[in-house]
Amino acid sequence: xxxxxxxxxxxxxxxxAVSSDAETEFGxxxxxxxxxxxxxxxxxxxxxxxxxxxxxxxxxxxxxxLVAISVATGLFPYKYVYLILEEDLNIFxxxxxxxxxxxxxxxxxxxxxxSMWIVKLTKGRAGLLYMALCALTFLFVAVLTIVPAMLIxxxxxxxxxxxxxxxxxxxxxxxxVCANSGAIATFASGLPNIMxxxxxGIPYVQFLQxxxxxxxxSLLVAIxxxxxxFRNDLPWKQDAEERxxxxxxxxxxxxxxxxxxxxxxxxSATILICTVIGFAAAQSLGVGMDFIAIVGGTAAMLxxxxxxxxxINKVNWTVILFFMGLFLIIGCVKATGALSFAxxxxxxxxxxxxxxxxxxxxxxxxxASSIVDNIPVAATLIPIVKDIGETGVPVESLWWTxxxxxxxxxxxxxxxxxxxxxxxxxLKREAGEVVGWGQFLKIGGTIMLLQVALAIxxxxxxxxxxLIPEIPT
Amino acid sequence: MSFDPxxxxxxxxxxxxxxxxxxxxxxxxxxxxxxxxxxxxxxxDGSSQDEAVADAGMFFASKDSNRKLLSLSAIEPKAATGxxxxxxxxxxxxxxxxxxxxxxxxxxxxxxxxxxxxxIVVVPCPFGRDFASVGADSAGTVIDVLLKRCxxxxxxxxxxxxxxxxxxKNAVMVVGSENESESNAARLMLxxxxxxxxxxxxxxxxxxxxxxxxxxxxxLLDILAPDAEIDRQRLENALAAAHARLDTALxxxxxxxxxxxxxxxxTNATRPQEIDVELLVVLPLEADDQFGQGxxxxxxxxxxxxxxxxxEQGPR
Numbered sequence: 001x002x003x004x005x006x007x008x009x010x011x012x013x014x015x016x017a018v019s020s021d022a023e024t025e026f027g028x029x030x031x032x033x034x035x036x037x038x039x040x041x042x043x044x045x046x047x048x049x050x051x052x053x054x055x056x057x058x059x060x061x062x063x064x065x066l067v068a069i070s071v072a073t074g075l076f077p078y079k080y081v082y083l084i085l086e087e088d089l090n091i092f093x094x095x096x097x098x099x100x101x102x103x104x105x106x107x108x109x110x111x112x113x114x115s116m117w118i119v120k121l122t123k124g125r126a127g128l129l130y131m132a133l134c135a136l137t138f139l140f141v142a143v144l145t146i147v148p149a150m151l152i153x154x155x156x157x158x159x160x161x162x163x164x165x166x167x168x169x170x171x172x173x174x175x176x177v178c179a180n181s182g183a184i185a186t187f188a189s190g191l192p193n194i195m196x197x198x199x200x201g202i203p204y205v206q207f208l209q210x211x212x213x214x215x216x217x218s219l220l221v222a223i224x225x226x227x228x229x230f231r232n233d234l235p236w237k238q239d240a241e242e243r244x245x246x247x248x249x250x251x252x253x254x255x256x257x258x259x260x261x262x263x264x265x266x267x268s269a270t271i272l273i274c275t276v277i278g279f280a281a282a283q284s285l286g287v288g289m290d291f292i293a294i295v296g297g298t299a300a301m302l303x304x305x306x307x308x309x310x311x312i313n314k315v316n317w318t319v320i321l322f323f324m325g326l327f328l329i330i331g332c333v334k335a336t337g338a339l340s341f342a343x344x345x346x347x348x349x350x351x352x353x354x355x356x357x358x359x360x361x362x363x364x365x366x367x368a369s370s371i372v373d374n375i376p377v378a379a380t381l382i383p384i385v386k387d388i389g390e391t392g393v394p395v396e397s398l399w400w401t402x403x404x405x406x407x408x409x410x411x412x413x414x415x416x417x418x419x420x421x422x423x424x425x426x427l428k429r430e431a432g433e434v435v436g437w438g439q440f441l442k443i444g445g446t447i448m449l450l451q452v453a454l455a456i457x458x459x460x461x462x463x464x465x466x467l468i469p470e471i472p473t
Numbered sequence: 474m475s476f477d478p479x480x481x482x483x484x485x486x487x488x489x490x491x492x493x494x495x496x497x498x499x500x501x502x503x504x505x506x507x508x509x510x511x512x513x514x515x516x517x518d519g520s521s522q523d524e525a526v527a528d529a530g531m532f533f534a535s536k537d538s539n540r541k542l543l544s545l546s547a548i549e550p551k552a553a554t555g556x557x558x559x560x561x562x563x564x565x566x567x568x569x570x571x572x573x574x575x576x577x578x579x580x581x582x583x584x585x586x587x588x589x590x591x592x593i594v595v596v597p598c599p600f601g602r603d604f605a606s607v608g609a610d611s612a613g614t615v616i617d618v619l620l621k622r623c624x625x626x627x628x629x630x631x632x633x634x635x636x637x638x639x640x641x642k643n644a645v646m647v648v649g650s651e652n653e654s655e656s657n658a659a660r661l662m663l664x665x666x667x668x669x670x671x672x673x674x675x676x677x678x679x680x681x682x683x684x685x686x687x688x689x690x691x692x693l694l695d696i697l698a699p700d701a702e703i704d705r706q707r708l709e710n711a712l713a714a715a716h717a718r719l720d721t722a723l724x725x726x727x728x729x730x731x732x733x734x735x736x737x738x739x740t741n742a743t744r745p746q747e748i749d750v751e752l753l754v755v756l757p758l759e760a761d762d763q764f765g766q767g768x769x770x771x772x773x774x775x776x777x778x779x780x781x782x783x784x785e786q787g788p789r
Contacts (some may be wrong), residue, residue, distance in 0.1 A: 076533050112493055151490050155490030155493075159494040162653060251498045251500050252502060253500060253501060258494070421483075425484060429480075429487070432624065432758065432784070432785060
């Protein structure tokens with residue numbers, strides 16, 4: 001390993017990297033090799049970001065090239081590939097299990113029913129409806145992850161706005177921004193959380209202790225800002241006549257009409273709740289979250305679903321293959337020592353002081369996540385944070401910084417998060433409204449900066465007062 | 474869905490989810506509440522149609538002196554100069570002249586719409602020409618562009634002898650396909666109806682399937698369900714059932730607001746419009762519906778009557 005001096009300056013790192021050799025567990029990788037691998041990794045990320053190139057194909061192509069070069073140059077034997085993937089098998093289990101569970105439970109109409117029922121309680125009044133949709137988004141994303149939750153909330157918002165005569169843009173943009181707060185809430189509320197939680201060994205319960213409270217804070221900040229930005233776009237104050245009209249319009253909707261079978265609905269809800277409890281209890285039961293997810297999915301197919309083949313076909317193989325490619329790429333780059341080198345530079349830049357590392361990691365992960373998908377950002381930073389942890393720095397705070405900032409960074413640009421992409425597509429298609437970069441940057445960019453600044457302060461405060469729970473070994 | 478869905482994936486899934494939520498609309502149908510018309514943009518083109526546009530302006534102004542009228546001279550450079558319309562409105566209170574620096578008429582109109590957000594835009598058609606000069610052959614470039622880009626309802630004036638006061642008493646909403654802006658169009662139609670001082674007002678909901686559409690549907694059904702017997706009566710019943718909620722809402726509104734109402738599902742070719750009958754044709758227009766746009770353009774070309782085209786966003 002290249003010796004680390006806390007006073008080492010980052011200037012000239014490129015020259016240092018080229019001229020350095022890194023000792024890895026397989027031998028010595030030259031600096032040129034490190035750079036080649038990093039360049040190929042970055043090229044893959046460009047392919048992932050490029051709209052016309054399928055993300056999974058880009059990841060698998062990058063992985064194929066890097067594995068081929070690694071084996072051909074003797075960097076590592078082929079069997080090392082299995083070791084790389086072995087570490088992340090439990091992520092695949094979580095994706096498979098939760099995918100089946102969400103699909104089967106979704107087809108029972110549970111989420112459509114719940115969301116319509118809650119919207120009816122607002123009697124169609126603009127202010128209450130707005131708060132209800134934001135809160136529903138937060139809850140649904142926390143349980144379902146972003147894509148299924150956004151599909152439900154986007155369609156509900158469009159149908160209700162059409163019925164009540166509201167402009168859908170303020171609602172949909174707010175739902176998209178609030179979704180990124182929901183994505184912080186639990187272990188299973190987003191793919192980055194699953195990756196980071198698994199890599200760090202963070203129990204489900206600790207997400208409820210650390211990230212959920214900040215998720216609520218970020219939601220309130222988002223709602224406050226959005227309410228201000230859209231202060232002239234909705235009829236926030238409505239007179240008695242308007243309210244009566246809205247009440248009669250919302251009365252046209254009957255949530256129970258969305259439910260084909262009440263027994264199936266109840267069984268679906270029960271299985272979902274048990275799975276969430278199972279996640280929380282996984283560690284004390286001595287099993288992994290992947291086991292709980294698979295059991296939950298199996299129970300859903302057994303008791304709550306028809307169309308088992310359909311449910312299994314709905315497993316998101318695109319995501320699984322993407323992860324496979326990504327983990328292989330990171331594993332290959334890690335084998336050259338490049339990521340260790342990067343972590344050494346981070347340590348050198350921050351003087352290995354946690355009060356500099358937290359803002360550095362927070363700002364970098366948020367900005368990177370606003371430009372590219374947060375999954376490769378999280379995947380790349382995981383080995384770097386692991387290496388930093390080996391220097392004795394309290395690494396828990398860095399994990400939580402990543403969990404929060406990788407998700408909130410998505411609010412920064414229209415392409416930063418899948419929730420914003422879905423909202424913008426839906427608005428354009430169903431309402432003929434186009435949200436430009438300028439308009440979005442003004443709203444989302446402001447909210448992101450505020451939320452990330454608060455997130456960094458939050459983690460530093462928790463660190464300062466020793467409130468971050470230790471991750472069990 | 475993939476974690477990286479493309480636009481068509483998102484649209485398909487959102488559509489499917491929206492249809493599911495629409496299934497929940499089974500409760501009591503509320504009567505349609507007429508839309509408020511607070512501001513009107515009058516577009517003058519320098520032709521003899523300016524008189525009809527001015528007449529429309531006087532109709533709106535006479536019903537409510539607080540109603541805001543905006544007057545835009547969108548005369549194209551090659552058109553005949555004429556400001557007869559403007560001078561007729563000169564004495565009208567609460568009228569504001571607006572201007573735009575754009576060259577083309579449609580850009581000027583869209584610019585003013587974006588700035589002032591009127592509830593209705595009154596546009597003569599064909600723009601810059603007399604109705605007799607092109608007849609039913611063309612609606613003109615300005616209308617084509619406005620149909621595509623204007624997000625506000627448009628009142629399209631065709632012939633000077635069809636006065637708005639007389640036409641608005643008898644409104645006919647023509648629906649040619651599934652259309653998400655039907656409710657908006659119905660609200661604005663009743664908003665116009667409310668402005669008319671008459672005890673003899675009527676509304677008709679024409680559900681139309683053209684001859685070619687019927688042939689297309691029959692051909693597809695012959696393949697999908699060869700044993701099914703499809704005749705025009707069954708198609709018309711199906712049309713009526715597909716619009717049952719709108720029909721009920723208008724029927725309830727008719728009872729509440731005191732006008733005659735009927736629904737007419739038709740599967741024969743559109744009858745030529747009779748000039749002697751004065752009526753207001755109301756056309757809902759869905760965003761991104763190419764077929765619907767073609768249908769609306771056809772109705773505009775064929776119609777001598779004023780037409781109220783209501784896009785999806787419609788009145789708030």
